[in-house]
Amino acid sequence: MNFDDTPQEAEFRATARAWIAASAPKQYEEELRKSSLGRTQLKNANILEVAKAWQKKKADAGWACLHWPKEYGGRGSSPIERVIWQQEEGPFGQLSRMFIIGHGMCGPTMMAFAREEHKRAYLPPLASGEKVWCQLFSEPAGGSDVAGLRTRAEKDGDDWVINGQKIWTSGAHYSDYGILLTRTDPTVPKHKGLTMFFLDMKSPGVEVRPIKQASGASDFNEVYFTNVRIPDHQRLGEVGDGWNVSLTTLMNERSAIGAAVSTGFPELFEYCSSLMLDDGPAIEDRAVRSKLANWAVKASGLKYTSMRAISALSKGERPGPENSIGKLVAGSMIQDVATYALDLQGAAGVISGPEDSELAGRFQAMLLRAPGTRVEGGTDEIMRNIIAERVLGLPGDIRVDKDVPFNKIPTKGRG
Amino acid sequence: MNFDFSDDQKQLRDQARKFLTEKCSPKAVRAVLDGKAPYDKELWKGLAEMGFLGVAIPEDFGGAGAGHLELCVIAEEMGRANAPVPFSSTVYLAAEALLIAGNEAQKKKWLPAIASGEAIGTLALFEDKGNPSPKTIKLTAANGVLNGVKKPVADGAIADFALVAARTGSSGRDGDISLFIVDLKDGGVEVKSLTNLDPTRGQAEITFRDCKAELLGAAGEGWSILTQVLDRAAVLCAFEQVGGSDRALEMGRDYALDRIAFGRQIGSFQAVKHMLADMYVSATLARSNSYYGAWALSTNAAELPEAAAAARISATQAFQHCAKNNIQVHGGMGFTWEFDCHMYYRRANAMALGLGSLSYWEDQLIDRMRKKNAA
Numbered sequence: 023m024n025f026d027d028t029p030q031e032a033e034f035r036a037t038a039r040a041w042i043a044a045s046a047p048k049q050y051e052e053e054l055r056k057s058s059l060g061r062t063q064l065k066n067a068n069i070l071e072v073a074k075a076w077q078k079k080k081a082d083a084g085w086a087c088l089h090w091p092k093e094y095g096g097r098g099s100s101p102i103e104r105v106i107w108q109q110e111e112g113p114f115g116q117l118s119r120m121f122i123i124g125h126g127m128c129g130p131t132m133m134a135f136a137r138e139e140h141k142r143a144y145l146p147p148l149a150s151g152e153k154v155w156c157q158l159f160s161e162p163a164g165g166s167d168v169a170g171l172r173t174r175a176e177k178d179g180d181d182w183v184i185n186g187q188k189i190w191t192s193g194a195h196y197s198d199y200g201i202l203l204t205r206t207d208p209t210v211p212k213h214k215g216l217t218m219f220f221l222d223m224k225s226p227g228v229e230v231r232p233i234k235q236a237s238g239a240s241d242f243n244e245v246y247f248t249n250v251r252i253p254d255h256q257r258l259g260e261v262g263d264g265w266n267v268s269l270t271t272l273m274n275e276r277s278a279i280g281a282a283v284s285t286g287f288p289e290l291f292e293y294c295s296s297l298m299l300d301d302g303p304a305i306e307d308r309a310v311r312s313k314l315a316n317w318a319v320k321a322s323g324l325k326y327t328s329m330r331a332i333s334a335l336s337k338g339e340r341p342g343p344e345n346s347i348g349k350l351v352a353g354s355m356i357q358d359v360a361t362y363a364l365d366l367q368g369a370a371g372v373i374s375g376p377e378d379s380e381l382a383g384r385f386q387a388m389l390l391r392a393p394g395t396r397v398e399g400g401t402d403e404i405m406r407n408i409i410a411e412r413v414l415g416l417p418g419d420i421r422v423d424k425d426v427p428f429n430k431i432p433t434k435g436r437g
Numbered sequence: 438m439n440f441d442f443s444d445d446q447k448q449l450r451d452q453a454r455k456f457l458t459e460k461c462s463p464k465a466v467r468a469v470l471d472g473k474a475p476y477d478k479e480l481w482k483g484l485a486e487m488g489f490l491g492v493a494i495p496e497d498f499g500g501a502g503a504g505h506l507e508l509c510v511i512a513e514e515m516g517r518a519n520a521p522v523p524f525s526s527t528v529y530l531a532a533e534a535l536l537i538a539g540n541e542a543q544k545k546k547w548l549p550a551i552a553s554g555e556a557i558g559t560l561a562l563f564e565d566k567g568n569p570s571p572k573t574i575k576l577t578a579a580n581g582v583l584n585g586v587k588k589p590v591a592d593g594a595i596a597d598f599a600l601v602a603a604r605t606g607s608s609g610r611d612g613d614i615s616l617f618i619v620d621l622k623d624g625g626v627e628v629k630s631l632t633n634l635d636p637t638r639g640q641a642e643i644t645f646r647d648c649k650a651e652l653l654g655a656a657g658e659g660w661s662i663l664t665q666v667l668d669r670a671a672v673l674c675a676f677e678q679v680g681g682s683d684r685a686l687e688m689g690r691d692y693a694l695d696r697i698a699f700g701r702q703i704g705s706f707q708a709v710k711h712m713l714a715d716m717y718v719s720a721t722l723a724r725s726n727s728y729y730g731a732w733a734l735s736t737n738a739a740e741l742p743e744a745a746a747a748a749r750i751s752a753t754q755a756f757q758h759c760a761k762n763n764i765q766v767h768g769g770m771g772f773t774w775e776f777d778c779h780m781y782y783r784r785a786n787a788m789a790l791g792l793g794s795l796s797y798w799e800d801q802l803i804d805r806m807r808k809k810n811a812a
Contacts, residue, residue: 023506023732025438102438295810305807308800315799318806319751323722326729329440336438347718403707409717410710414690417705 025329027106031336034103038110041083046114047076054113058384059284059356060237060391062116070196073117077151087125087149094133094141095149101335123192124148124155128201131271132220135258144199144220156197156223158188158245159268163433165190166404168203169212169265170423170431173247175204175219182206182219182257184227184250190398194230194243197223201271202252203264208429215428216264219252226250237390283352284395286359286388287321290314293363293381304366313362320355324348346413349395350405357392360385440728442510449503450510456487457518463777469521469637470780475595475630476639477521482554484522491552494532499549505669505735509676509727516677516756517684519780521637523557523592525677525791529670531558534600534616538654538662543618547598559596561587561619561643562663568797569667571614571660576645578603578617582625583645591791593641594630596621601650602659616659617650625649635787637780667792668745672730675752678788679727682720682752685759685781689713689766709766716759723748723755743809746802753789753798760785 027035050072053064063069080086081095088104090096099107108115118125129148132141147153164170173186184204194200200223207215223230227250232240259267294314297304304310328348331341363385364371373379374386396402410416423431442450460483469477484490493508494500501507508528515524532551535544550556564587567573576585583603590599599619606613619626625648633640654662690713693704703709730748733741760781764771771778789795 023440023442023728023735025440025732027438031438291806295807305803311803312796312799315746315750315802316754318802319726319747319754320722322729322747323726323751326440326725327721329438330725330728333438333440337441347721351718351722403711406711406714407707409714410704414686414710414713414717416690416693416710416713417702419707420701420705 028336031102031106035106035110038085038107041085042110042114045079045083046111047072051113054116057113057116058289058388059286059395060239060387060389061384062119069117070120073120074151076114076117077121081146081150086151087129090129090133090145090149094129095146100338102332105332105335120154120193120196121151123157124153124197127157127271128155128199128220131201131218131258131267134270135218135267136220137255140220140256148199153198154193154196156191156194156200157271158191158194158200158202159271160190161187162189166401168268169216171203171205171216173202173204174208175206175217175252177206177254178251180254181251182217182254184219184221184247184252186247188245188247189233189242191230191243191245192241192398194223194245195232195240199223200245201258203268205428206261206264209427210262211425212423212428212431213265214262216268217261218258218264218267219256220258221250221252221256225252236393237387239391241394283324283348284356285317285321285324285352286356286363286385287317289384289388290317290359290363293385294366297366299366310366317355317359320351324351346405346409349399350402350409353392353396353402356388356395360389360392364389440732442506446506446510449507450514453487453489453511453514454517456483457514457520461518461520463519463780466519466521466637466777466780472636476523476592480520481522481557484524485552485554488552490524490528490554491548493528494536494548494552498544499552501552505673506731508673509731509734512673512676513680516680516784519637519681519684519784523559523595523638525670525674526559526592526596527551527557529673530560530666531598531600533669534560534653534662534666535618537665538616538658539618543651543653547618550597556597557592557595558598558600559590559592560666561590561593561599561601563587563589568793569663571611574602574604574614576601576603578605578615578650581650583617583619583648583650586642586644588642589631589633589640590643592639593643594628594639599643600653601645602663603650605656605659611660612657614659614663615656616653616662618653619645619648619650623649633787635783637784638787664742668742669734670792671745671749671798672727672734672741674788674792675723675727675730675748678752678756678785679720679724681781681784681788682716682723682755682759685756685763685778685785686713686716686720688778688781689716689759689763692767703766712762712766716762719755719758723752726751740809743802743805746798746805749792749798750795750802753795756781756785757789 050064084097087096088099088107092098148155159168161171163172175182175184200221202219202221204217205215206217227248229246231244233242233244234240294304294310331345334341367380374383376382379386411418460480465477468474488501489511491500492503492511493505496502535547547556564573564575583601598621601617601619602614603617604613605615625646627644629642631640631642693709694702696703727748730744733744764778764782767778770776
């Protein structure tokens, strides 16, 4: 049992470290290090531009999308090298956020299902960050139940005509392309009538409207499709096989091993270490210590769970299912941590403006952003279902709509 | 990076599981639970023959000379089987204290006897309510004899020898405490069994009256030795707790798959699935924290105090959580004496207190994290 690199891993790490030291935008390092959930901005620069520039620089030197094949803009690296890169990239990894969906989900789906000429044309600029992609699955009528989506695709000559609405689309407002899950046959049970495409987000009839979130920020969008035409050669997978194609996408989302999940604990521990309460330092208060200790072991538990998965990668094995707990644990933890940090501030905790609040409103921003973490990318409840069914082998839910043609499924709960 | 047990260690785990499945069935555990014997003597003998009692004891002292990682995988299996034997008292506490602080003669006398199953040892630390602290120790040592009362002492009624924390000074500092070793068969002690939460592991009160005792380690070093012993035991107990958590989770999962209510498997109801998923989460966090503890223990790393406290807290929480919700999944049947669920519930809650309770370890963890950050 050890934390040591193999000689090859050590060599890769040294090369990556040297290149990052020489190339990374160091002027933003401190700000990026201090960013936390709900607050990832740069004071004097547009973070999207900084992120694109860093991604392009990485791509030019062969450090973009490490695990992708070289011909599609990657480096052909092993999974463990990808993890080492993430460790070495450190705070600069914050700049990859806008590419997560494109690199983690759209790219792998294109690789598995697109025509060769499309892969060669579209994947390298996706890897280099010159083009940004989004994922158009969720709808007002289909969130956790994504297969309940209603956006229609109807064949018209060599094209498909798209009408409908998507929602919760991260980054649609700055995306160039998207992968789109549609319903091509409403007369068969819901999982069987779906088909996947990719499309140019600048196509006529695509309209992106930002959603103002509960936090006040706008990371997500609604996307409306009105008679949008997509050529049939941009179809991914067979007609009616969209559900299976989407599973490839979602599996890639969940296999992002070693990506650090944000728990808020380091921020809270640091805060409590310097905070003075009426009767002394917060860190010496028994109640505070008990809370901190309970979160400390969750944070360390997640960290070492991730180390176990990385070890499996290092040995060339497939990591076990342990990593599925990361988002579930971190999501509600960061919400609780933020709530407690404000509790310690008393009435002053209500002030959230960066100018007048504790730590420039860091925990206030965290609190307001936290509910989203428990919903996006699979709600806490869906994550528990996944653990129960795929890890523990418990039966799936009884699905009352399983054998019902899609157009016969009720659409209203009451009246 | 290889943050995992080696293939040999995993093989040892399989071997221990196979052995315990055969020799430590729930029926065997019940014999002790029902008071038919104070502990499972046959099993104890078998553990000695398998070399498990001395796995981390050097060969010079009659052990297998493997190491703490090997002991961790065996501990996990002991917890999974709910073994009704004084393994943690003898192996994690007594043997570790001897290894840390014993002189050559003391090690020669007791370690081979531990490895061969001839001697049961324990630690007599607590004197009543409260957590480990030099302040709580009133039992005195003077002129080589002890006077005072220790309770609870795990496995005290079946132990052959005990390590006893005694007051040898009154400065109000840690240096007031010294550690002694007492042969309980030599007289000067009165032992009384105490009814406790987990009858598969006995608890006792031991009264020392002018009892002859020998220093273990230097005078005034007792608290420092105890702290190290408790840290090591925290990691090893965490593995027992991890094993117990896994077993309780499996029992709940199996019952949820077999039991039909409202015309379907109860494991198809989300209320039940989510409860089991949360148990899996606790057990996984505990296992990962314990692995870190195992790494720190086996390399004697500077991180051990922090890692041990984290493993202790995480594994205690997981075992309590899994054991209580295992009963909940079983419903009324889980609350019967006949079903095995309560044996894990009892063990989980007894283990949560044995080395000092959660609130004590929470406090320790924060102290240790602060020390590390300051360093």
